[in-house]
Amino acid sequence: MTQAFLPPQITTEAGSGPDTVAQPRKVFVKTYGCQMNVYDSERMSDALTRDGYQAVDSVEAADLILINTCHIREKAAEKVYSQLGRLAKLKSQRNAAGGDLMVAVAGCVAQAEGQEIIRRAPVVDVVIGPQTYHRLPDALARARQGESVVETEFPAEDKFDNLPAAPEKAIRTRGVAAFLTVQEGCDKFCTFCVVPYTRGAEVSRPVGRIIEEAERLSGAGVREITLLGQNVNAWHGKGADGREWGLGELVRRLATIDGIDRIRYTTSHPRDMDDALIAAHRDLPELMPYLHLPVQSGSDRILKAMNRRHTAAEYIRLVERIRAARPDIALSGDFIVGFPGETDEDFEDTMRLIREVKYAAAYTFKYSIRPGTPGADMDNQVDEAVKSERLLQLQELISQQTRAFGKECVGKTVELLLEKPGRNTGQIVGRSPWLQPVIVDAKLGEIGDIVTVRITQPGTTSLFAEPVE
Template sequence: MRNKSFYIQTFGCQMNERDSETLAGMLRDSGYYESPVRNQADVIVINTCSVRENADKRFFGTLGQLKAVKRERPDTVVAVCGCMMQQQHIIETLKAKYPWVDLIFGTHNIHEFPELLANVLNEREKIVAVWGRAENIIEGLPSMRKNPYKAFVNIMYGCDNFCTYCIVPFTRGRERSREPKAILHEVYRLVEDGVREITLLGQNVNSYQGMVSEEDSEIKKETSFAELICLLNKTEGLERIRFMTSHPKDLSEELIEAYVSCEKLCPHIHLPVQSGSTKILSMMNRKYTAEAYLKLVERLRSRVPDIAITTDIIVGFPGETEQDFDATLNLVKTVGFDSAFTFLYSARKGTPAEDFKDQVPESIKHDRFNRLVNILNITSAEKNKALVGTTEEVLAEGKSKTNAALFTGRTGGHKLVNFKADSDVSGHIVKVLITNSTTFSLTGRASEV
């Protein structure tokens, strides 16, 4: 009997990417191999995201395309999972309009996937298995990484913040932190497998609170996020530590000091500001003011002068006036972000902001979006240009996908660098002389490994 193949399509954030690595690991362990072509795979999994309307639309578009695949090859299994499946109205829509979907499961029971898939194949019946809430954290699930030198490591799940535009607390549940020992063990195994850089993942890593269930002389009973970084910093063979995402309201002095004391913690922070208007921040329930955010940036820069700061900004939140938007532009100019993800606000079903008055017309949102992106791009280009002539440490990830004569990698500040090297430097931290820059990347030449 021939081996069966799978294809996983992932929408959304790094948490979803990490979940997809687990799904791929489970499929590999069940004897499947990864197909490079979606429509030829025996099992097609779509891991969904519900943070933005655009991802919803792309998901339904993808499902529409799979109708023809099912018609041609009825034995193909179509499975859907992820945040969208935690919403009842989505499940109803799938049942009513997309009968070619065989398996629906949620964010809290991905560990059940192999069993659910086997049931679909054996019984040839459709299965909907979505848990309403999370049970205990399941450790030790397999994983199949895309990158040999970098890995995502979940340290916590869920979010307790209830920003008014966000569906995550409803789809991913309340905050749950993994035990420090389990995280250390996973990182140790990753390093043994050749990983040089880890990114610690959580919706709000600053509120990580690791509890130790057994007595341990090295690990405290309660471990803060900064303490976890300091523990990981001791891992031999690990070169770099990053994290995503931190909420400004919970960023502690202790974490700022970790940048100074832990040499493996990269000088980069992704610190979503969302708006420069304190009025809008309050309506978003972000629990900090624009002034507090600016003070935080000052404190970070006073302790870590070369830190790269990146952010997320939502344009056109309900009630955003021209004055509020100007406040965002002013904050952006004051901070000088290295780069930013910018989003047009889209109402998410089930969130408080869906019912807010004064929704901003699309044309105004687009106009503001373009003005904001222009300013952000100018700053990004200036920041990159300032690095020309300097020597940066880059973790070489392999050959560039667009130019096989170049290697590609990232600096500690997370800048993308394409560079020439005389030998295969993949997996090494390389000193690269930066010779040129654009808005989004740098080019250079490796000087030594």
């Protein structure tokens, strides 16, 4: 779970009398899920800032509670309804005392459930899907007039371009590393996945809007941007030279922006990893040597059932090409165990692929049914105990590889982007090129500095380093 708050802002409005000043409405935003949801919460927060809202850090102080939901986990909708049940009590108490508390549900659960949320949880005033965030202020205005608002249709236009640029003050609060969405939606239709149904078809944001936001982020002190998309390397758009660009060309353009010293992207699909993007990894020091490249399974039979449209051998050859272009690159991946019909032999194929590729990190999941997806109707669902046992084995192998990668970093001289104070006094935490948190002496620099250090020791979840003279 991630909490994302819109930036504090002083907002006053003329009242009915000459000395009357209306207080801004207050909003509490809770975000579940991936980086895309964090970015979406920021975009909604920007829209609410312009509508006169101010952030608070507790539900008790809020006039609006906005829950941005994720549907990737099992029983995600039921967890949302449970939370809404608790909020119903708070809303009843507040409004009985003369308050005007509103509740809005956004994100993928909102998209999937739609009107059902209003039916099951009358506490909710607004349900708004990922494609209609630009309509949030209008939806809230309609709800204040007593309407139960559900906005979940997929518009034909690009939702990104319906949102005005974020206020500079809003951008400044996001630190020295920021997310920048360039693509949304998915056309791949993997049989386990709800994304095509909750996020819609693939949409690429226009080049000009991406460059504009990146330049504004740089002007606000951001030094590292992470490009986001459900299939980020499926991004394409017409460049300033009139040609159709892919992600590799876009990264080259972003690397020319003064102040943007680091670029990352996630999440990528193996079938969209083209030569131009691999060449960008070879040529651009600004493009960090870390790649999240999900494969999901090492069994060709399961990959076909998942509709991944690549084989294990094709994935391994792709990894070899990427490493030939950028030998120091670190890979992370996604793995699902217990997909319908997965046998012991299929699972061992996955373990064999992991041993061959050697990952720096990975996200691992037990398969869980997503209603409405083809996988939900497949025969040969795997027993839960078997899935749990396989997950433990896979996680142990990934943990071994992660620890090994950390040990391999000891003695290396690397550049750190200092991002935040350390947990202990006198420490500051930076991010390595391979996305690891690295703890150093706070005297080494200020947040936003890029400093050169030597890795001295691997920790449980981070590394330790010393300055290089």
